[in-house]
Amino acid sequence: MNTVEVTRRGRVTVIRMCREAKRNAIDASITAGIDKALNDFEDDPDQWCAILTGGTECFSAGADLASGPGEPTPRGGIAGIITRTRTKPLIAAVEGFALGGGFELVMCCDLVVASSTARFGLPEPKRGLMADFGGAFRITRYLPPNVARELLLTADDIDAARAERLGLVNRLTEPGEALSVALGLAERICTNAPLAIRASLRVANAAISADETSLWQLSDETHAGLVRTSDVTEGVSAFLEKRKARWTAT
Secondary structure, eight states: OOSEEEEEETTEEEEEEOOGGGTTOBOHHHHHHHHHHHHHHHHOTTOOEEEEEOTTTOSBOOBOTTTOOOOOBTTTBGGGTTTOOOOSOEEEEEOSEEETHHHHHHTTSSEEEEETTOEEEOOGGGGTOOOTTTHHHHHHHHSOHHHHHHHHHHOOEEEHHHHHHTTSOSEEEOTTOHHHHHHHHHHHHTTSOHHHHHHHHHHHHHHHHOOOHHHHHHHHHHHHHHHTSHHHHHHHHHHHHTSOOOOOOO
16 A cells, blocks of 8 residues: 555645554655655646645654654655755645654645644654754744744644744644645645746745755754663653653663
């Protein structure tokens, strides 16, 4: 069974993660599916805008802690998207949880449509980890600094209504309507000149992201230090065993 499905609606590509039994946890199959879907989208001159969704129940609960997210891809990096250079607009259509790596997928998108069921957060510290798919620094671009720190330090999540008030979410919908509203937004984008859209997006994203080289280096070095600690082993074990972690700060 494919864990990523692709459909085309006119000039809009819809990429849907469909590993529902695992809450769309990012494993090697999800990584490969997203990578291929985005490669095909970028290379197809007739496709002008894309939507990334997880269906009506859950966007993504993050990286699969049991199997891992698979190897980074040549064009997309982690999960086939995290360090991808894109030229065309990508919209996240979010229902339910977008947590950890799932939230970091959302932060790779240009616009966010979310239903009232959506929740966003970076729960990695609950497992002894940190958000290492770029979330630890990218979140400060999408949320006010104090709110970004709140999510990083408490590992709590926020609901879609608060996310909209803070500017993370572009459109807030009723449950089950995120994809249809995202399609309307994508079709609105596609009424404009595609080269002008891509030029505008390139300049805007350059201003937002600039050069992430030093940030990735800091993130990777910090994460590498964490994964060698006893707390990471304990945090992952506690999660898999469905029990409370016993931290030792070692």
